[in-house]
Amino acid sequence: MIMYGLLPGDRAPSRNRAETVDTLAVWGDRRTLDAQPPYRVEQADDLATFTAYARLRREVFVDEQGLFPAGVAGDLDEVDTDPRSIVLVARVVGGPDDGVVIGGVRLAPIWRGEDIGAWQGGRLVVAAAARARYAGVGAALVRAACARAENEGVLRFDAAVQPERVRFFGRLGWMIAGTTTVAGRPHVLMRWPINRLAAVAASIKAPLANLLAGLRPGGPGFVGDDGAPVPGTDVVAACDAIIPSMVERDPYWAGWCGVLVNLNDLAAMGARPVGLLDAVAGPTASRVARVIGGLRAAAERYGVPILGGHTQLGVASALSVTALGRSDQPVPAGGGLPGHAVTLTADLGGDWRAGYSGRQWDSTSTRRTAELRAMLDLPRRHRPCAAKDVSMVGIVGTLGMLAEASGCAAELDVAAVPRPAQATVGDWLTCFPGYAMLTADVDDRPVPAPRPATSGRCGRLLNGSGVTLRWPDGVLTPALSGHVTGLGHA
Numbered sequence: 001m002i003m004y005g006l007l008p009g010d011r012a013p014s015r016n017r018a019e020t021v022d023t024l025a026v027w028g029d030r031r032t033l034d035a036q037p038p039y040r041v042e043q044a045d046d047l048a049t050f051t052a053y054a055r056l057r058r059e060v061f062v063d064e065q066g067l068f069p070a071g072v073a074g075d076l077d078e079v080d081t082d083p084r085s086i087v088l089v090a091r092v093v094g095g096p097d098d099g100v101v102i103g104g105v106r107l108a109p110i111w112r113g114e115d116i117g118a119w120q121g122g123r124l125v126v127a128a129a130a131r132a133r134y135a136g137v138g139a140a141l142v143r144a145a146c147a148r149a150e151n152e153g154v155l156r157f158d159a160a161v162q163p164e165r166v167r168f169f170g171r172l173g174w175m176i177a178g179t180t181t182v183a184g185r186p187h188v189l190m191r192w193p194i195n196r197l198a199a200v201a202a203s204i205k206a207p208l209a210n211l212l213a214g215l216r217p218g219g220p221g222f223v224g225d226d227g228a229p230v231p232g233t234d235v236v237a238a239c240d241a242i243i244p245s246m247v248e249r250d251p252y253w254a255g256w257c258g259v260l261v262n263l264n265d266l267a268a269m270g271a272r273p274v275g276l277l278d279a280v281a282g283p284t285a286s287r288v289a290r291v292i293g294g295l296r297a298a299a300e301r302y303g304v305p306i307l308g309g310h311t312q313l314g315v316a317s318a319l320s321v322t323a324l325g326r327s328d329q330p331v332p333a334g335g336g337l338p339g340h341a342v343t344l345t346a347d348l349g350g351d352w353r354a355g356y357s358g359r360q361w362d363s364t365s366t367r368r369t370a371e372l373r374a375m376l377d378l379p380r381r382h383r384p385c386a387a388k389d390v391s392m393v394g395i396v397g398t399l400g401m402l403a404e405a406s407g408c409a410a411e412l413d414v415a416a417v418p419r420p421a422q423a424t425v426g427d428w429l430t431c432f433p434g435y436a437m438l439t440a441d442v443d444d445r446p447v448p449a450p451r452p453a454t455s456g457r458c459g460r461l462l463n464g465s466g467v468t469l470r471w472p473d474g475v476l477t478p479a480l481s482g483h484v485t486g487l488g489h490a
Contacts, residue, residue, distance in 0.1 A: 037140070039093055039102060039140075041089070042088065042089060056126075057074070057123055060128070064128070075123065078112070080106075082112060086106070086148060086152075087105070088107075088145060090137045090141055102129075102130035103125060103130065104123070104124075105121060105122075105123065105141040105144075106124075117155040117425025118155070118471055120157070121159040122159060124142065139168075142169070146192050152426075154424075154426060155414070156191070156477055157191065158191050159191075160180050160182050160189055169190050174191065175190060175193055176189070176190055177191040191477070196426055198480055198481065200394055200397055201396070201397040201480055204397070205485045224334075224401065225333045226264075226268045227266055227325070234326050234328045235325070236271040236325045236327050238266050238322065238325075239262070239320060239321070239322040239323075240320065242257055242261075242319045247319045248317040249355075250355065251291040253294060255293060255296075256294040260298060263302055263323055264435065265389060266323050267375070267377070267379055267437070268333070268379055268388050268389040270330055270331040270387070271325030271327035271330060272326050272380065273304045276305070276306045276322065276324070277308055277309045278306060279311075280295075281316065281319070288311060291319055295321070298364075302373065303372075303373060331380075331383060331384065333388040333405040333406070336385055336408055336461045337385070338462055338463045339462075340385060340408075340461045342438060342440050342457070342459035342460055343384075344417055344418055344455070344458050345378060345439065345453050346418050346453060347375060347434055347436070347452055359431050364435060372435075374450040375452075378437065385442070387402075387437060387440075389435075389437050389438075390438060394430035395438070396479050397480070399438055400467045400479075400483075401485060408463065408465075410460070410462065410466075410468070411468045411476070412469055414470065416459075417456065417458045466480045466483075
């Protein structure tokens with residue numbers, strides 16, 4: 001564990017003083033909101049910068065504070081040798097001191113093994129001579145560290161803070177998470193609140209309850225499911241529209257995804273696909289042809305026919321697809337119970353789709369028909385108590401919907417989530433992953449993952465509501481505080 005060591009002269013501005021986070025503005029009597037600060041925050045990328053930062057740390061933590069012994073190592077530790085560590089420095093801009101490093105901060109993954117999205121910040125320092133002359137340097141470094149951590153896909157960002165600096169961090173939005181000890185001295189463990197998971201769910205799914213009031217989509221026992229059993233038959237229907245901007249920007253991929261998402265919806269309910277219907281619109285025949293090209297290619301690859309549909313020209317781009325399947329016993333999303341184990345089965349092959357890095361994982365376009373059909377058939381063969389395919393709201397948001405439909409809360413073990421090496425934890429838990437299925441079942445029925453998919457038990461349904469992340473050190477952090485859609489347990 002490492003710590004922040006802000007000094008008394010490096011203070012945060014009070015609430016009634018002007019501050020601009022985006023520009024890292026300096027707070028001072030001679031500066032305005034539009035003025036650029038006389039320093040910039042940037043990543044250290046050469047030996048001279050690292051050396052200057054290390055010298056500042058020794059001057060403050062060893063010579064001034066006496067926090068570490070005055071030996072050769074000083075305040076250096078194993079985090080400094082971790083190649084994943086990032087150092088941000090504040091450097092003077094202009095004047096005779098142009099380029100001089102006047103402060104810095106370090107951030108790195110908490111655990112030295114695989115990076116699972118939990119990082120720690122520390123060794124925050126501002127040069128003694130700069131504290132009065134350059135106000136706000138410490139705050140600028142902290143904000144930059146928080147922004148960089150979130151940009152690295154981090155979902156937990158901690159720091160061990162000297163007690164006298166708790167108020168400073170609190171003003172910047174940090175929360176107290178416990179106590180710890182650094183170099184034999186008591187520190188306060190603080191945590192930066194990262195709301196990425198909740199924000200994704202809220203932006204996509206939160207309005208559904210009000211919008212669909214009175215409709216009860218899916219019918220009794222299947223409200224809010226990926227598809228809907230047709231009453232009096234063994235037919236299951238699913239329908240999805242593709243975001244118009246995606247149809248406009250990438251029409252072929254939009255057509256492919258129109259097939260993909262609907263077949264995944266049927267698969268989650270244990271239904272065998274029998275056919276597709278599409279409604280395609282666009283300003284030109286060329287645009288519509290490219291959408292249909294993607295639809296045709298995906299339908300052929302999955303071995304599912306396009307039965308018909310509707311085409312319209314001379315209008316804005318749009319695409320919706322309906323898939324029909326058969327199941328005499330559809331698998332519900334709301335069949336889970338407290339105590340059920342949660343499993344993620346996902347295809348980790350492929351890579352980020354070009355132009356959609358961090359948002360859409362393409363594992364399907366290079367798969368053979370037999371591989372695609374084997375993955376689609378998994379829920380039908382396994383018949384878990386509950387299943388839901390991971391949608392645009394991501395793994396955590398989808399787990400929240402499964403738990404909500406089951407009248408439960410959920411806990412996700414972050415380290416146990418199957419994940420491709422190319423994806424950060426933050427991106428993987430919030431992206432659309434191509435093929436990924438969440439299931440809930442009793443402990444003695446593990447999911448038999450079909451190749452090329454990978455299965456991993458990574459959570460559990462509990463009493464209550466919302467989704468919590470569990471970390472290897474036993475720490476629990478909130479991901480979703482309550483219901484995702486508001487459709488409830490029906």
